[in-house]
Amino acid sequence: MKRRDFMNWVGLGGIASSLPVAIAACSSQTTPVSRDWQTVGTSAELDKTGQLLAKNSPAGPVLVVGTSNANLTAVNPTCTHAGCTVAWKAETKKFVCPCHDSEFGIDGKVQKGPATEALKTYAVKIEGNSVIVKPS
Ligand code: FES
Secondary structure (H helix, E strand, O other): OOHHHHHHHHHHHHHHHHHHHHHHHHOOOOOOOOOOOEEEEEHHHHHHHOEEEEEEEOOEEEEEEOOOOOOOEEEOOEOOOOOOEOEEEOOOOEEEOOOOOOEEOOOOOEEEOOOOOOOOEEEEEEEOOEEEEEEO
16 A cells, blocks of 8 residues: 555545544534423512512423512523524513623514524413413
């Protein structure tokens, strides 16, 4: 075998043997999101500040705003621009992203960019003393 043939053979072998490792490193490690109703906190927790953040709920990240008596809304607080966590501003009734100032209405729709896609929303209700949500 000539030196050039040997180097080509070794080079192809190296690429072929490292491909599965590269694919595994790029694959997503996220846990599946439940499509059922999930408890994300208590109505007492929600009523204390008018918002309830459950970053690791089985339904995915959830931010519930409102009170147990009225105006309940739940969104996925992950900004659709680059993934920062939006905050609820009760005085202006908007979700505001701290990274690049995108703003979303209480329905999750974009009011100001750079984000172009709405926040994902959840159906939300109070059952007993629990706040429960379900992807909508
Ligand atoms: S990550 Fe939210 S505006 Fe950029």
